Amino acid sequence: MPVPAAARTHADDLADFVAASPSSYHAAAEVARRLRDAGFRELSEDEAWPTPAAGRFLVVRDGAVIAWVVPMGASASTAVRVFGAHSDSPGFKLKPRPTTGRLGWLQAGVEVYGGPLLNSWLDRELRLAGRLVLDDGTAVLAATGPMLRLPQLAIHLDRSVNDHLALDKQAHTQPVWGLGEPDSADILGALAEAAGVDAARIRGYDIVTADAARGEVFGRDDVFFASGRLDDLASVHAGTVALTRAAAGVEDHIAMLAVFDHEEIGSETRSGAAGPFLADVIERVQLSLGADREEQLRALAASWCVSSDVGHSVHPNYADKHDPVVRPVLGSGPILKINANQRYATDGVGAAAWNGWCADAGVSGQEFVSNNAVPCGSTIGPITATRIGIRTVDVGIPILSMHSARELAGVTDLWDLTRVAETYLRG
Numbered sequence: 001m002p003v004p005a006a007a008r009t010h011a012d013d014l015a016d017f018v019a020a021s022p023s024s025y026h027a028a029a030e031v032a033r034r035l036r037d038a039g040f041r042e043l044s045e046d047e048a049w050p051t052p053a054a055g056r057f058l059v060v061r062d063g064a065v066i067a068w069v070v071p072m073g074a075s076a077s078t079a080v081r082v083f084g085a086h087s088d089s090p091g092f093k094l095k096p097r098p099t100t101g102r103l104g105w106l107q108a109g110v111e112v113y114g115g116p117l118l119n120s121w122l123d124r125e126l127r128l129a130g131r132l133v134l135d136d137g138t139a140v141l142a143a144t145g146p147m148l149r150l151p152q153l154a155i156h157l158d159r160s161v162n163d164h165l166a167l168d169k170q171a172h173t174q175p176v177w178g179l180g181e182p183d184s185a186d187i188l189g190a191l192a193e194a195a196g197v198d199a200a201r202i203r204g205y206d207i208v209t210a211d212a213a214r215g216e217v218f219g220r221d222d223v224f225f226a227s228g229r230l231d232d233l234a235s236v237h238a239g240t241v242a243l244t245r246a247a248a249g250v251e252d253h254i255a256m257l258a259v260f261d262h263e264e265i266g267s268e269t270r271s272g273a274a275g276p277f278l279a280d281v282i283e284r285v286q287l288s289l290g291a292d293r294e295e296q297l298r299a300l301a302a303s304w305c306v307s308s309d310v311g312h313s314v315h316p317n318y319a320d321k322h323d324p325v326v327r328p329v330l331g332s333g334p335i336l337k338i339n340a341n342q343r344y345a346t347d348g349v350g351a352a353a354w355n356g357w358c359a360d361a362g363v364s365g366q367e368f369v370s371n372n373a374v375p376c377g378s379t380i381g382p383i384t385a386t387r388i389g390i391r392t393v394d395v396g397i398p399i400l401s402m403h404s405a406r407e408l409a410g411v412t413d414l415w416d417l418t419r420v421a422e423t424y425l426r427g
Contacts, residue, residue: 003222007415010241011225014414015215017237018227022129022143022210024063024087024261027233029141031065031240031259032058038244040067045280053288056247059281063087063206063261064271066281067243069250076291079302080254080282082390083242083421084273084380085235085309086263089228090114090403091121092173094128094207099187106178106185108148113208114264118167120404121209122152126175128187130207132195142195146212148175175209211405223331223411230399230407232263234414235308242421253303254285255425263309263380273380279388303390304353306424307345307381308417310407311335311368313398321374328366328398330410334358334417335368337379337394345381350393354420361423363416366398395420 021027036042040056043049049057054074058067064087068080092110101107108128112118125146131139150173155161167173178185191207192199215227227233239257246255258281262272269275286296314327328335336354337344346354358365370376385392397417400408 001221003411004415007412008217008222010415010418011215011217011411013241014225014234014237015227017240018215018229018233021087021229021233021236022127023131023206023208025131025206026129026141026143027087027236028060028063028065028259028261031067031236031257032060034240035067035244038247049284049288051288053285061277062271064277065259066256066278068254068256068281068285069243069247070254070285070289071250071252073251074254074289076286076289076295077298077302078252078254078289079299079304080256080390081303081425081427082256082258082278082305082384083239083425084258084260084305084307084384085239086232086260086273086380087236088114088261088264089231089233090116090264091405092116092175092209094187094205099182099185100174101176101180101182104179104181105176106180106182106187107174107176108187110174110209112169112173115403117401117404118169118173119165120401120406121173122150124405125149125212126209127212128191128207129210130205132191132197132202133204134197134201135203140195140197142191142207144190144194147190148177148209150175213406217411225409225411225414226406227409228406230409231310231402232308234310234397234399234409235417238308238414238418238421241418242425246422246426249426251427253427255427256281260380267380267383273383274387278384282388300388300390305381305384305388305390305392306354306421307379307384307392307394308421309337309379309394309396310399310402310409311337311396312402313400315400321371323369323371326367326369328368330398330400330408331412332410333364333366334413334420335366335396335398337396338367338369339376341376342382343376343378344394345385345392346394350391354393354395357420357424361416361419363420365420368398
């Protein structure tokens, strides 16, 4: 069956979004740009926020962004509906003194960030992207075009490579980016040039690698979408589109998009889900509505968080790695993520609510649960539930090649997740 035109258009827009978001800082900036264009007002954390608080607002903290819609009739005890996601992805991050090399090659000194599938980064053109912090304390975004590559060793030099591939995280993951001697080049200079600043002004930086290839729709009937950083830009994009579309219809709750950084390394930062960002924003919104502590707690007790992240589709070549009965597959709808040990925050009440939102959106959903012999990952869901105390349900889309430099999703799943998110946020 051909992919609906709306789903194809949505996938094309996601490709644009990912291309504009090679780092968490770029992702937060792109979310903010799109929401400003939709009439959201950007606030600063170190300035007073408007009272009364009715309207559309957003605030950026480093590589995280939170946006919300307060309806005209909101009161001190109005509940909040949060759609949560994360902006970072596994890969590599520039080390101090990053211009390295030997034997006539220029290389970049990088450190492994999160848990990438190392082999998937071989023989791809890579970008550098992130933020540069200048001598006056300002931060500027920087992103290069295709610039680096991790070249694989030829099979002639390792005849057993197809039997086993073992990559040393230090020796084998330093990409090449030019020819010459390290003392004659400066990789930060290339980033400064891309940002339009003087390299001598750089005092600090947070720079990561990203696959330079654009996201593509392909396969029979255009059912597949392949791209870097689908974990978790697919959810960030869905939430951004959903909040934009739902904003005018929000009436009896506060609709909120919360995009956190650093999920791939544990979330324990000021812009991560384990940090105070979401709690700070919710409290400031409640205070602007005149809430006392009793009213704050009542509002939180009636609130929801939908934590959206990717999950595993059943893999046709590794079926034994999946649960023998519960086997989500690309193209059959978004997934409800369940784990007995609460690595996902879904419970029976959350499952019923999610299934209801899917039904209201006219979307068929699936469930995901791990094979008992395969350890289960986690998300921002349990962290947010613990940190804020609101009922949370974990959902997402099924993908293949999770944590690869280029992951695989279903075109209709991407669109269906957005439709359910819009229904949830609109209420």
